[in-house]
Amino acid sequence: MADNKELLESLVLELRRGTLILSVLSQLYTQEYGYSLIQKITDKGMNIDAGTLYPLLRRLEKQGLLDSSWDIYENRPRRYYKLNSQGEELLKQLTSEWNQLNQIISQCLIREE
């Protein structure tokens, strides 16, 4: 059974990985910096590694979905990220995909006699 537990863990990880970008984008209607975003996402019950999130933010920005700006007036210089119009548009599409998928999977999961 120990094997089964390990397998479950890796499958859950895989499942969450697919939803990571959706969770991140969904929290960026308001601007956030790296660590504040981790807290925000964690508070909602989703786990995300700092080592995954920080590079991901830069990648999303490079893909043109986020805008970023430095705030140098705080005690530490912080880089804030926020969805831009292209990002918002993509998030809407991704959300509707997610909702559809959710319905389909729910259907699939109903056990037929």
Add this chain to the structure above:
Amino acid sequence: MEQITIYVSEVIRYLPQKSQSEIKKELTTNIMDMVDELTAGGMSEKDAVITVLSKMGNPRLLADQYLDKKAYLIGPRYYPTYVMIAKIVSGAVALGITVALSVQYLFSTDASIIQTLVQWLGSIFMGVIQAIAWVTLIFAGVERFEEVGVLKHVDVELDDWSVKDLPKSQRNSKKSDRIEGLVGFLFAIIFLILLNTRLELFGVYMFDQGTLKEIIPIFNMQNASTWVPLISVAIAFNAISDGIAMALRNQTKNTMWFRLVLSVLSFIFFAYVLINGNILNVDLATQIAPESVELQNLWTWVQRNVVVVIVVANLISMAIQTFQINRFNRE
């Protein structure tokens, strides 16, 4: 706090130059935010740093995440190993070709030195290019097959990373420094042993019809007991300096300063012996060819200028060391 700086510098050293400073700033702030959160909860700063860095994981893997996947032939996981292997293989190929051609030249009766030199340069050029091409191909393959999963578990140590694996200070020495150190150290030791036990071997080997007739010493054998110990001390200082470069994975500012001091000491001894020691065999030219005035003149010139050459070489080496310390300070 120093550990954070080291950790961040370990991450960015694998990244393209243009994004380094941005990521450095951002990552440092993010890590410090995480540390602050833990210390606010009552944890000591030292423990908080260790906890956060452990959570962030191996710097090389984090760097991997920052890079766009597979936008490279050989990624940061394998790049350092790739460079090392490529250097070793190229060196071995060059050495092999040199040895083979030297033997060929020595034993052939009609080969001219120019012809052999041209052949040597051509062979080394082609040989080294081929060696690098093969190594590159193999590593690029490893990089791709890893994606397929064949080699997924090859580099296991990458995932087994802990804060203890972080270098003690910001990395400065390259692998090549260590290899240079090793080569220098070995040469110094061999030279020291020969100098002190078989001084007569340093000489011009005179053959008569294929048999060794005599070895005419390059060095002044009569007063050897006065200058050999001094030269030995000078070489020993160099050996220690090379030994440090060889043994240390990361040189700190202190070890760099220490090596510079050793170089200066070694230089002082060398210069003293060369200027006052009368260490060369004055009669070398007459002993080789009593009639040749050219050889006589050449040998006189060498005796006069060897001091200059060694002094200049030492000064250049010390200048490079000083420059490195300077660069280290700025980083």
